Amino acid sequence: MSDFLKRLFSGNSAEDKSSLGKVPDDPFSERLDDNVKQLEELFLYPTNDTLKVRALNIPSINRSAKVLFIAGAADTDMINDHIIRPLLASQPAEEGNEPSVDGIKDNILTVSGSETIADFREAVRRLINGNTVILIDGEKTAIAADTAGFETRSVAEPTREIVIKGPNHAFVEAVDVNKSLIRRQLKDHRLVSETVSVGNESPQNVSVLYLDNIADKALVRNVKDRLEKVDKDAILTLAALEELIEERPYSLFPSTMTTERPDRASSFLLEGHVVLLMDNSPDALIAPITFWSLFHTAEDQFLRWAYGNFARIMRLIALFIALLVPAAYLAVITFHPEMIPTDLLLAIAGTRERVPFPSLLELLLLEITFEILREAGVRVPTPLGTTIGIVGALILGQAAVQANLVSPLLVVVIAITGLSNFALPEVGLSVMVRILRFGFLIAAHLLGFVGIALAFAALLAYAASIKSFGVPFFSPLSPHFPSSRDLFMRPVLRKQQLRPQSMSPQEDQRAEPEGGGGS
Template sequence: MAFFKAAKKEQHNEKQPEALTKEMLFNVDRLKEAFSYPINHALQMRELYLPFYKKRLMAFSIEGTIDANIVDEHIIDPLLRNTGPSIEADANFVTTIMKSVLTTGNAKDISTFSDAIKDLLNGNTILIIDGEAKAISIDTAKFENRSVAEPSTETVIKGPKAAFIESVAINRSLLRKQLRDPNLMCEFAEIGEHAPQQVSIMYLKNIADPSIVEDVKKRLNKIRTDSIITLSTLEQHIEERPYSIIPSTLETERPDRTVAFLQEGHVVLLMENSPTALVVPITFWSLFHTVEDQYLRMAYGNFIRMIRFISLLLALFTPSFYIAVTTYHSEMIPTDLMLAITASRERIPFPIFFEILIMEVTFEILREAGVRVPNTLGTTIGIVGALILGQAAVQANLVSPILVIIVAITGLASFTIPDISMNIAVRMLRFTFLFVTFFLGFFGFSITLAFLIAYLVSIKSFGVPFLAPLSPHFPSSKDLLLRPPAWKQWLRPFSTSPKDKVRSPKPEGNAES
C-alpha cells in the first residue's frame, strides 16, 4: 500500500504543466503529438499569415466540437481583413489581438499545453502565434444536442413540460429561466485524471448551508479516477453508503423540481452528457414526494399522496403478509376465505413461499423485459405476457388464482413510487421480508420492520438525517405525509440548516382561517 501511495505521489509531482514557447513550430508539433496527428484526423489546423503585422499563426480546433460560422465570421475574417491598429515593439501582441481584432468577447490567453489541450477538447479554437509564448483560446463550442422535450419518467398532468437534456449549458439555462435570482451560484469542479469533465455546482448563496456546499466540494475533489462520463457514475463516487440499498442522492429530469430543491437549501450538480440533475442532501420525503403534489390543490394533492403511501405499504408488505397469515396465523383469516384459499391450493405442488417466489421473479423478468425491448413492443410484452403467463400458470396448477391477484396488486403498487432508486429499494426489501416471514412468521416480520425503521432513523445524507424533519424533529412547514395549503408553507425545513429559514413572513391567516 505504501508503495502505491508513493508511486501515486511521485506521478502527481511529475505532472508539471509544460509552458508554450515562442517557437510556433515547436508548439504545433507538441499539439500534433498530443492528438496523434496525422493518424488521428480529429485535429483540424489552418495556417494564416497576417500581412499587416507580418506574423504567422496556426488555428487549431477539434472536429465536431466547434461552430464553423463563429470561427469564420469572428476569428478568421477579422484577422485577414484587419489593417490596424499598429502595435509598438513593447506592446502585448496577444492582448491587442483579443481586444482590437477579434469580434468575439469569449477569448482568453493561455500559456501551457495542458490548457490548450483541455480547451480544444471543450470546443475552443486555439491560435498559436509565431514569436509569442502565449496562445489565444476562443470559445467556439457547438456540440450536437437534442432539443428540449417533455420528461419521460417524471410525467405530470399539470405543470411545466420541459425536461433536462444532455447539454449542461442548456440545463443551467432552464434553471435560470425558472429561478431568476442573483443569489443562484454556479461553481465548477473538474473530475477525472485522463479525460477531465466539468461539474457545475449550483446553490442559492443566501439559503444553502455553507458546510453542505463545502462537503460536496471536498467529495468531488477526493475523486480519483480516469474519467466520469455521467452524473449516475458521479453519484456512486460521492454517496455515503455504497453498500446500502437506501439511496443518499436523488436524480431528477425536471427543472421545476430542481428549483424547488434549490429554494429549500439543497445543492444541485449538473454535468455534460447527463439529462438529469443530482440533488444533495435528500430525505425520505424527497423520494416520496412528486412535483405534481404542489401543483394540485391541497385536497387533491393529499389524496394522491395517501394513495401513494398505501401503495408503498402494499408493494413492500403484501406478499410477506400473505405468507405469514396463511402459514403461521391462519386464525386471522375468516373461515370462508380460508376455505377458499385452501381449495384453490389443493392441486398446487409447491409451498406458498415457492409459489410467491416464482410469481415475483417472473413479474420482475417481465418488468425488465418491458424496459429493454423496443418502445413499440414494451407495453405489449408487459400486459400480454403477464396475462398469458398468469392464466397458463393457474391452469397448469403451478400457482393459485389468489396469488396471481396478490402479485399483480403488489406490482401495480410498486409503479406508484416516483423515484427509481426508491422503487428498486422497495422491491429488494420486499424479497427480504418474504424470506424472513417464511421462516419466522409475524415475529420475523416485526423484528425486520423494527430494524428497518431503526436503520432509516440512524442514516444521514450529507449530514442531514434521512427521516428529518419528522425524526429527529426539526421545525418545518409540515410538508411530509400530507401538505398544508401553499400559503402556509412559509418555513423551510430546518434539517438542511438554511441560512434564510423563512420563505416569506408568517401569514396572519386568510379570509377562511
C-alpha cells in the first residue's frame, strides 16, 4: 500500500486511483484520534507532508473535530471561508438540541457540495480529488466538502483554429470549465452530460455530451458502448481515447476529430453529433465525423455568405493542389509533355538539362526535404523559427537549384504544394493528404495520368465506403440525403433549415426562420 501512495505522490497521477483498491474500506471508528491516525498512516505522515490537519472545537456541539485536506488539491481560501469560519462561528446549541452531522453539513457549512461518508476508502478518494474531510469526535460518519482547487490556466484564445471574426474562447484542461464554455453557448435544458469512466486500473471520467432532443439515441448508445469496451489500464488524454474508440486505427482516414473551440463543439452538438470531454484535455472529441467536418472551419459560418464560400473554394482548390500537383507535374513532364505550351516546355527542358536525376527522384528529394523542414519547424524554439524558415525556403531551395540538384520549376511546385497543405484546416486531413501525395507520386511515375486516375478512383471508392460510427464519410452528398446543403458551399443561413439526415437526428427541421425573406 505504501508503495502505491509513494507513487501517487511522486507525481504519477496515472496510477492515482489504482491505489484505491488497496485502501481498506473499513468504517470510521467513533474515536476521532483513531480515525485521524489511520488516515495519516494511509498518507504516510510524517514522511509525506501532503495531508494537512486542522484541529478545532465546534461550539454548537461542543466537541472537537479535525479538518483534513490535501495541499495542492484543495483550495485553502475556500476551506477557511466556507468550512472553518462557519464551524467556529456556530452558536452553542441548547442541551439535547445539538445538530447532527447532517445538520452541520446542511446548516452550518457554506460550501455548495458536501456529502457524508463512512469509510476510509471513500475518504482517501475524496481527499485526493481535492475534497475536504471533516471528522467529528464521537461520530462514525464524516463530512466530505467539495473544495477542489486544482490549478487551471485561464480560458485563452485558440491556437490552432484561429478566426478573424467570431468568438475567441478555447477549451482548457479543466473539464468543468469546458462544460461551462459549451453551456454558455448552448443554453438548452436538454443538453445532456453523462459520465462514463474509462480505464481499468485508474478510471478517468469522460463526459459524453449530446442534445437529447436531436442526437440519435442509437448513436449515443454506440458511442457509450465503444467507451465501455475500452480495455486499457489508464487513459490520460482524449487523444489516446480517440485512437481507442475509432473503428479503423490503421486507416489514413480519421473517424473522429478534436476541436478546441467551444462554439464549434456546440454547433456539432446542434447537428446531432456527440461531444466527448475529458479532464486534462484542452479539446473536445467529436464523433462521428464526415468529410465536411474536416473540410469546414468555424469561420465559414461567421463570415458573410460570399466571403465564407470564397474561402471554401480556395480550400477545395488547395486540397486538390496539395494532393495531386506533384503527381500531375511528374505525369505531365514524363508522360504528357504536349500539355505544356511549347515555350514553357523548352524552358523546363533547359533547366532540367543540367539536373542529373530522374524527375521522380528529384521530386522525392525536395518533397522529403520539405517534410523534414516542417517537422523541424514544429520543434525549433520560437526565436529560431523564422530563421529556419528563411534558411529552409530560400537558401536551401536556391542552393539546391544552383547545385543542379533540382530544377527551379520543381521548387515552385513543391512550395505551392506545401503552402496549399497549410490551408487545410484539420490536422487529420492535412497529414492524410501529405501521406497520400507520395502514393500519387508513385502512381504517376508508373503510369502518368492513367496511374493517377486509377489511384484516385480507388481512393474515392475507399473514402466513400468507410463509415464513422455508421455515418458514411461523404454523406449527405453521397449517399444523398436531404440536408442543409452545407457541403462544398454553404447556402445562406436562412436556408440552412434541415439538419444532416445522415446523422438521423430526431428533429430534422431547425426552427423556421421568422419574418419574410429579404426584409
